[in-house]
Amino acid sequence: MSAPTNSYNRPNAPHVCGRARLWQKPCQMGPKPDGSCGGTSSCMPQKQGDRWRCRRSDALGGPCTEGPLPDGTCTHTRPPCSPGPSLRARRQRLTTAAAFLAIGILFAFGMAGGIGVDDGYASRDPGPLRAAHTSVMDDKGCKSCHAPHGEDATGFLLAAFSNTAPDAVANNKCLDCHVFDTLNTPHKANTCASCHSEHQGHDMPVSSMTDNQCNACHKKKVSSFSNDHPPFAKAYPHDRRTTINFDHTKHLDDYFKDQRYAENAPEGSCISCHDVSQASRAVPVRSFDQVCANCHVDQIPRRDLVLFEMPELAHNPIDTEELIDVCRANPELTQESEFYSVSTEIPNKLATLLFEMDANDIEGYTPAIGDILLQAIEDGPTAFETAIKDWDGNPARLLAGLSREVIRQASCAWAFNSEYDAPAPPDHGGWYADELSLRYKATSHGDPVMKAWLSFIAQLEEDDLTETLLTKDGPGACLACHAVSQADFLNVEWSPAPRPETANFSYDHGPHINLLGPGSQCETCHSLDKTINYGANFTSYDPTVYASGFKSMTLATCKECHGETKLASGCQTCHSYHGESGFKSRQFSEAAGDVNKKQGE
Amino acid sequence: MTVAPTRKRFMLPIVIFVLLCGGVWFWAQNVETVLGDPTWILGWILTASVILPSFFNLRKRLIAFNFGSASVWLTLHVASGIAAIILFVLHTDGIWPTGIYEQLMATLFAAITLTGLCGLWTQLVLPRRLTETGHEYVYEKIPGTVADLRDAARQAVKTYTEATGSELLSHHYEKSLDWYFARPRFFWNNVFGGNAAWAWANAHMIAIRRFADPLQSATIDSIENLVSTKVVVDQHYACQSVLKRWLLAHVPLSTAFLVVVAWHIVIVHVYAS
Numbered sequence: 001m002s003a004p005t006n007s008y009n010r011p012n013a014p015h016v017c018g019r020a021r022l023w024q025k026p027c028q029m030g031p032k033p034d035g036s037c038g039g040t041s042s043c044m045p046q047k048q049g050d051r052w053r054c055r056r057s058d059a060l061g062g063p064c065t066e067g068p069l070p071d072g073t074c075t076h077t078r079p080p081c082s083p084g085p086s087l088r089a090r091r092q093r094l095t096t097a098a099a100f101l102a103i104g105i106l107f108a109f110g111m112a113g114g115i116g117v118d119d120g121y122a123s124r125d126p127g128p129l130r131a132a133h134t135s136v137m138d139d140k141g142c143k144s145c146h147a148p149h150g151e152d153a154t155g156f157l158l159a160a161f162s163n164t165a166p167d168a169v170a171n172n173k174c175l176d177c178h179v180f181d182t183l184n185t186p187h188k189a190n191t192c193a194s195c196h197s198e199h200q201g202h203d204m205p206v207s208s209m210t211d212n213q214c215n216a217c218h219k220k221k222v223s224s225f226s227n228d229h230p231p232f233a234k235a236y237p238h239d240r241r242t243t244i245n246f247d248h249t250k251h252l253d254d255y256f257k258d259q260r261y262a263e264n265a266p267e268g269s270c271i272s273c274h275d276v277s278q279a280s281r282a283v284p285v286r287s288f289d290q291v292c293a294n295c296h297v298d299q300i301p302r303r304d305l306v307l308f309e310m311p312e313l314a315h316n317p318i319d320t321e322e323l324i325d326v327c328r329a330n331p332e333l334t335q336e337s338e339f340y341s342v343s344t345e346i347p348n349k350l351a352t353l354l355f356e357m358d359a360n361d362i363e364g365y366t367p368a369i370g371d372i373l374l375q376a377i378e379d380g381p382t383a384f385e386t387a388i389k390d391w392d393g394n395p396a397r398l399l400a401g402l403s404r405e406v407i408r409q410a411s412c413a414w415a416f417n418s419e420y421d422a423p424a425p426p427d428h429g430g431w432y433a434d435e436l437s438l439r440y441k442a443t444s445h446g447d448p449v450m451k452a453w454l455s456f457i458a459q460l461e462e463d464d465l466t467e468t469l470l471t472k473d474g475p476g477a478c479l480a481c482h483a484v485s486q487a488d489f490l491n492v493e494w495s496p497a498p499r500p501e502t503a504n505f506s507y508d509h510g511p512h513i514n515l516l517g518p519g520s521q522c523e524t525c526h527s528l529d530k531t532i533n534y535g536a537n538f539t540s541y542d543p544t545v546y547a548s549g550f551k552s553m554t555l556a557t558c559k560e561c562h563g564e565t566k567l568a569s570g571c572q573t574c575h576s577y578h579g580e581s582g583f584k585s586r587q588f589s590e591a592a593g594d595v596n597k598k599q600g601e
Numbered sequence: 602m603t604v605a606p607t608r609k610r611f612m613l614p615i616v617i618f619v620l621l622c623g624g625v626w627f628w629a630q631n632v633e634t635v636l637g638d639p640t641w642i643l644g645w646i647l648t649a650s651v652i653l654p655s656f657f658n659l660r661k662r663l664i665a666f667n668f669g670s671a672s673v674w675l676t677l678h679v680a681s682g683i684a685a686i687i688l689f690v691l692h693t694d695g696i697w698p699t700g701i702y703e704q705l706m707a708t709l710f711a712a713i714t715l716t717g718l719c720g721l722w723t724q725l726v727l728p729r730r731l732t733e734t735g736h737e738y739v740y741e742k743i744p745g746t747v748a749d750l751r752d753a754a755r756q757a758v759k760t761y762t763e764a765t766g767s768e769l770l771s772h773h774y775e776k777s778l779d780w781y782f783a784r785p786r787f788f789w790n791n792v793f794g795g796n797a798a799w800a801w802a803n804a805h806m807i808a809i810r811r812f813a814d815p816l817q818s819a820t821i822d823s824i825e826n827l828v829s830t831k832v833v834v835d836q837h838y839a840c841q842s843v844l845k846r847w848l849l850a851h852v853p854l855s856t857a858f859l860v861v862v863a864w865h866i867v868i869v870h871v872y873a874s
Contacts, residue, residue, distance in 0.1 A: 102858075
């Protein structure tokens, strides 16, 4: 391509001929560098001596015959065209515009203006937080989690060189609200963001772990629940006896079928006693009134607690003449005669312990009994209150409802060596006195005074008392069902004992019951072991030495559904990484305090 | 069926880069398995895979930066660009972002990917098609060529009319050939390899020959040659236009994307490093 026939066309040229853009023949010279038309004449004549010489190219026919005009301009002229930008130039313009547009958008949406967004953080905000986190950010905004930086550009950029991550080890903002057992757990991830990413929308679910992540650390690799899961413990899930001495086998097979009790037996199976509507980790038993009272409610008021029983005295320890007015007694009762004690009993064990008497030393305890009676006549229950306090008891709870008049009248009678002419025992229970004793009759199941006394007696851990009162024949018949167990101390188990928390494990009865139908398949997992005498478990105070009335569960039971089926059978189905977790209560109390403060203002 | 040399040139680097991405994916899985966070390293690898193609532009612009041939750079550009798609998915966990600027970034990346894949298709398909025409036309000279063909066609029609005294060919030229020679036609059909231009040309030439004076067959032959040449010129124009103009979208989008990427790097280091 020789120079005379080569046109101006170059890909790098910034402009193209306007005629070419209209699909006409472009001029040879092309646009000028400034973008104006360079083809208004066929050539640029050259002056040689005193003459102008035509320089039209060969491609256009060579030098013309007319030659240049006298002033040196070309004879052949035509109107100018409108050159346009070349492709390269257009690409450069678009590239520059795109860069500035991107900068402009970033600048507009947050770096300065915050156009169209309320918080002005749009170009710094990688996205909305989860709904739960949004609600706790309050007025702090980003500073709730991110370390603040300087307001100016320098401070902003300097922050890039410091550790500002919300979950930085040195200053983990997540732990301002979230609580984990970070000391006793073997699960110690470096950062929260390893699993929990934020700024991905209000409804973004919390990340869940995979089985591979569990197997990465655990020595025992479990490829699937049905193949490699270690067997359950031998007695699983029974690791201690229940707090109620309830023999399922005897009740279901004997009592409920006995014609004497059949009409009181609950209708249905397990769910007549267990409340499946409350099913979660356990399926709680319905209340005593709902499931036990039909048969057992009459046993409660039959056995009274005897607080004080007038014992046989060696002599009259009281100067009764001084009590004639106080007790409004017959003066004839004070006449001296040979003393025959109205009672022939020894002091009852509870009073013996409270007042620290020797029941076999009649000469020793007779003055003490006299003092008790005198104090009871003058101050009512004070004598007992003092003794209870000496044993670290709570007289307000233990003596709740004890009438000062009842104790005074009975004590007067006993002081004059007479039997107390007592009214009929109260129908609905409570404190009362009979001829020679001060008693408490339980009003109903869960009677607080009776429970307080039995708990107090257990707390004393005196063999004489526990062997006589903390038995199934004891007061209120409470311990016919409620177990007495020795853990750190002896106690009566009034409430169901929750199974000890198993770290990183959870089980919910609810979905299983809902899936299988209430009560329809309880026996699938909980099969009775009818060879066990469950009541024998309660002869000891140790709740862990026992034989369950149900057969142990095995993996096979679970595998029936969670084996090679579509049902979930991964590690996370039952196990969780964090185990027990929660929120710091102070976070909410502080928030509440702020609200209260604002309301006050 | 043999693989074209251009495709073969791209194949091996792409396979290598995809395998490297597989290795990165495997590494990231292992890190996540032990509860580590591969996001940062994935982010920097992704950044490198995005920056590397940009050097191809420098290679073309800067005389001093003449390391390696342009074809090698193009190959690296294509391979690392495809790797960037995989790395982007790994870096984001396949989740579409929800923040404004991150959505802008993701949208730009998607647009770059789309235009890039279109560009790759043009690089693989259109040059071969142009070679198959058997002619070469400089893109910038095509307007002049079209004008020359148009002038020649008009001259042939004029010759025919003067020789026969018939206005048959001149009327036909006004109704159809004038439209055809005015500028390149059948653009998208030529881009996608269609034969609409040839079909149109054959139909009109058959019609001319049916009614033309047999004694003027030489003139008719010359017009037919001009029409055939125009078909090839149109093919060149369409294919070369696409080969050049897809960059009008790809390059500006890439530039905007790099700006937002730079902002993203600053932001994550300020707030999350």
